[in-house]
Amino acid sequence: MKTIVIDFLYLDLNTCERCLGTDQVLENVIADIAPALINKDYTITLRKTKIDSVERAFQYHFVSSPTILVNGIDILGEVKENLCxxxxxxxxxxxxxxVFEYEGNFYNEPPYGLLKEGILKAINGTMNREKKSMYQIPGNIMNFIAKN
Known part of the structure; x- marks a missing residue:
């Protein structure tokens, strides 16, 4: 069996509408694609991780919330943000x-199609892995962690 590790990284799953919406879309996508992947000898591990410390932010090179990694690859495209x-x-x-760009539009929660396509591209090896540069926690994330 081949393991697919999906990391859902977020700041808050109690109040943040974007994180809550992303969680729901991700659960739906996984439920829909899991049977086909299992038939192809894959197993899916979903890890939900609250980024609540500087150490955790460094561990994942966390740059924006929410983030979804598939086998370490950020599947949500270029990081763009707006006021939450x-x-x-x-x-x-x-x-x-x-915010998430998909088919020429911007969304506060990633659309189903964006997540499904991203997961499948990461699994098939057709998604480019970004070169990791020196990591620095964005001030935005530092402020959020410090206030919680």
Whole structure:
């Protein structure tokens, strides 16, 4: 069996609408594609990780919330952000969270098609792995962690 490790990295799964929405879409995609992958001798491991410390942010090179990695590859495309009111309410300061571009439109939660395509491309080896540069925690993430 080949193992597919899906890491869902987030700041908050209680209040943040983007993280909650992403979690739901991800669960739906996995439920839909799992039977076909199991038939091809794959097993899926989903790990949900709250980024609640500087150490955890460094461990995952966390740059924006939410992030989904498949076998270590960020499948959500280039990091683009805008103001996230729910995270701002949590920590009492303006917080930027990820937005997702898919088929020429921007979304606060990744569309089903974006996640499904990203997971399958990562599994098939057709998604480019970005070169890792020197990691520095974005100030935005530092502020959120410090306030929680």
């Amino acid at each position: 009111e729910s995270c701002g309410d949590i920590c009492g300061t303006e917080t930027l969270c990820r």
